[in-house]
Amino acid sequence: MKRKKSRLVIFGVTVLAVLAMVGIFAKDVADNMTLGLDLQGGFEIVYEVAPLVEGGTLPDVSAVVASIRKRIDIIGVNEPDIIVEGDNRIRIQLAGITNQDEARKLISTTANLTFRDVNDKLLADATILEEGGASLAYENGVVVVSLKIKDKTKFKEITLAVSKMTDNTMVTWLDFNPATDKYATEKDKAEPKFISAASVESSISGDAVIKGSFTEIYARQLSNLINSGSLPVKMNELYSNEVSAEFGVDSFKTTALAGAIGVLAVAAFMIFMYALPGILSALMLILYVFIVIFLYNSIGGVYTLPGIAALVMGVGMTVDANILTFERIRDELYLGRSVKKSFIEGHNLSWVTIVDSQSTTFIAAVIMYIFGTGPVKGFSTMLMVTIIITILINVFFVKFVLGLLVSSGYLDDKKTWFKVKLKHIPDVTKGEEQRYFGPFAGFDFVKLAKPFIIGSLIILGLGFASATFNMATGKGAMNLGIDFASGTKITVNSDITLTEAQIIADFEALGLQNFNVQLSGTKMAYVTTTEALSRTKLDDIGETMLEKYGQEVNESVVTPLIGNELVKNAVLASLIAWILMLLFVSLRFEWDYGIATIVALLHDVFIVLSIFAIFRLDVTTELIAVILAIIGYSVDDTIVIFDRVRETLHNLNKPHYSKNDYKKVVNDALSGVVLRSLWNTTTTLIPMVFLLLMGSKAIFTFNFAMFIGLLAGAYSSVFIAAQLWLNIRYNRKPKKEITHKKTKKEELDELTIIGIND
Template identity: 50%
Template sequence: QDGDSYKTEAEKAANGGTANYISAATVSSSISGDCQISGNFTETEAKTLANLINSGSLPVKMTELSSNVVSAQFGMDALNRTAMAGIIGIIGVMIYMILKYRMPGIISALMLVAYIWCVFGLYSIMGAVFTLSAIGALVLGVGMTVDVNIINFERIRQELFQGRSVRTAVIEGQQLSLSAIFDAQFTTLISALIMYIWGNGTVKGFATMLIITVIMTLVLNVALSKLLLSLIVDSGICDNRPEWFGVKKNQIPDVSKGESQFYSDTKKFDYMGKGKFVIRIALGIFAAALLFGIVGTVKGDGFMNIGIDFSSGTQLTVTSSDTKVTIDDVQKKMESLGYDGFAYQTSGDYTVYATGKTSLDTEELKTVKEAFNEMYGEEPGDNVVTPVVGRDLVKNAFILTIVAWIAMMVYITIRYEWDYGIGCLVALLHDVGMVLAAFCILRMEVNITLISVLLTIIGYSINNAIIIFDRIRENMQNTKGHLNEAEYRQVVNTSIDETIWMAFDGSITTLIPVVFLLVMGSSAISTFNVAMFVGLIAGTFSSIFVAPAVWVWLRVHHTPKAKTKKEKKQSKEKLDEYTIKGINA
């Protein structure tokens, strides 16, 4: 305490009194860097001493800026429901992959089990806490990690449709899919790292799971899955069995007889021509959101329903394990305590949320909690945010978004060209705008969880655009000179046609767990689920219709200078393969 001296306290201890210090360590050698306190401590005493030293001396008055308390019953119920929805969603993804890709689908399902096991193991080693957002990110990671297998398996199927043998198709497919897989995962990693560095506790938890997902995806679904598939194929049991990859024998040309590819599992479609209708629908949704926002502003409710995370305030979660909780009862109790400015929302029969724009202090919260504890037998959970924290959250959210966009733009420009980067950026603006438009129209609460989702969409929805752009870049290598608009549109239509199932299946396997979370999961992460659902749908359409349209416009009006490249040997994909019995068949 202020005014205490070590000498005086040491004399007290020597005379059998009680000293105020927490430890009386002596220096036995010179200190240069780290030092160690040794003594006859029990494990509990050592931990207590470490905690007290780490807490330091704080001769200042501490003021609570924010707090978040969840009642045990509500937290366990939310956790159980979310976990069950996640398990069912994961099983749904496994079934989809096996039905679509047969033998490789089984490998994908095994890798998915290994991914979940490794994630839980890493979290246990790190001592990390499983929050609802982290579980949501885990389930999202299931879709992301399967997405890698889809890109690989679809490329193998395309090689089979061209007349390749199973062995050659697997080798070629794995090699040709690697660049798209790496670029897609790396952009997600950029977004996750930015969230982790600048985000707060909730966002950090979400980012930690995303980083682990990317690492596990690269290790399990790029390295291990590829190795396992290669070992099975090299054993010879897959020879002349394309049906094990979901391809029928009558869909494969006999190149030894001079036949060329005659089958594709997609239909020719004018994506560029129909894209204008998708863009018009998007503009209509943005206009509707603007109208709803203006109406909300006129009514005094604000342009959007900004939650207390950004505007400051208090949210109480009133729950009961056996007594029905109604809005009327909660409102009457709050008004009797003198709180009139709260809004109320029910979630099932046993939970009511009470949200107000006033930040209650510790004593006020204590009074409210005691009142509801007497009423329902359980203390309500609370989330209190002061104006200082609200302003910081808004600022950090804005910085996170801008930095993530810039970082990914730089990466795509380095890997591709600047016009590919602009196409991806416009698509990302479309995706983020769609999510915000949905929240504006539905008047859903905008809180810190939404920011986590927006950052995830920024990192994930770009995946499909990269897959399509990777194929556009590949097909552009077969063209010479400056193309006209019609020729650029043809290249884009062909590229989208060749990658459409990669984009659709990747979105479907991510949407399956999100849909189960939406229908069966806890209402505590409903914001997360709705935002992810809208963002994934928007991301799928923008990668197919928006990003390529922007790229074509830029190519026609502002063609970038071609990079000088050394001549390379013709890629294997351009060479015709002949099936020679005993060698490659």
């Protein structure tokens, strides 16, 4: 008795400890979240690195990164993300930056400072200066750049030589190009390329200043460039994405609120459906969110909009593991077993299925991480973290806490606390057999599959017809976003109501042609063009929109080179994911299970693509993340169903099977697991619905695609994968299954007597 009471005490202490830990440290964990540029503003740029001299060799990329990092340090950005891609590309992500134009110039300008005479002869470069010796200064109230000379002897020699020339002018250049730049050509221009041209009357043995028509901002920027040192390469911009700070903060608030409400809705659903286990599941969700955020912070993860969507979607997936276990416990109770025996068997039977199903989603996440960039990488990283935490929490926390209550004996006569009805539980001591097999017992799923398959064929047909029509009219089969088609996307944010006609007139006045305008609500508009606009044009657009509408624009530019590579990587990632799924399912089950799974996956992917073709939604890199996530989710659902099909086939134990036998296997298996599939889909869709209705408009298409994919994956597992397996299995040779002799343990389990051998 004391031992049982002690378990109740441990249960109470554990629950209070979890709540106390989350309550005490939640704020610290939240404060340590590093927000990505789409949540706090900033920009991302991909540069192609080329030698300074055509035909030259590239220096060590690490030296380039070091020089870039030194310049970023001058800007004052915390935790910049600088990623080397391949041999000649560098991706730079700066979140929370206030002056994006200044940062862009500081990063990409070669900043090779030289001193030359009027004949363009090189006299000295920046090595003549002290490190960090350039600074903003004033001379007689005029803004200048002060230079501390390190090699004063050499500087005295060159200034003496210039002072004796007929034209005693020393010209200061930044990034002088011998092929195109000449002092004689530039000197009479209103805005020459050189920084300054000063007369030298005599030798200078001390420090120097650079004079010109400098503003304070330009002089400070120039001194920062000189201090950061010259880049040993040329930087060609291939891709850029800018997000204003106001837009980022708004996106974070709306998406976080939608996610929080979605999590609470899932917790309420679990409590309603499962009573006591549902309450523990709700407690687990609190712990799950806390641990996931803590772990993601610990590995230096950066939160993006898709990453938060992955966190919220993970809520549905982790609850799925609970649903699997709770439904298995119910099944055992309906067999007339004790609470303790049902708890043990429920966990044992669900464990392998949970690991198998979560493994497939993990495979998809790994593929996303390897081939993805930017937000896709953030989504996949978060997805991997959620899967790991899901398995650990379900195994250790829920099992441990519920096990304490069960082993205490307190629940022995409280089977209704598992949301089962006593009238459905047989009394095995009186020889009663199982009499309740769930609400779908006797349901003919095989027969019902036909209208679902017809519905899918109609959607796929409409998608194909829409894609064909649009391709024939020159619009392209799919509405490829700039991620794939290359070009520029500008998000106009406004303090006042926008109209499509107004935005079109604004951009035509700025000289743009062949662009599309799409309104999102009343104060946001997306303007896209297949032209990769120049930095000058983008700055002009940004200034005009800010002046007229009161908010900064967000911009994204993709060059054709990057667009083509994204298409290639997307196709490759999908193919690799399908192959790995086929191998995994074939190894864990048999080849016919694998074929049926892949066909269901193809169905889910093409349903999503058909919806995008019909409604002409933008196809972006985020859609690839959605497709890969759906692949993992759909396989998750299919594996749970096939696990029950295999178990039912094993229990039927016949030497030969007719088609009706296989139909019975499928119908019996689905009747036992379809409720779990329905609840799992519901708990995953609940947070997605809140993200759709309340989340940031920036990821509406992402959330919508996920919503459609989840629906398609839910019914394809039941009405396509299972039905296809039935037909493959019946038509393959031989039609003889391996028979399994029932063990003595299984026979005794059916005759468990409460209070004697439970």
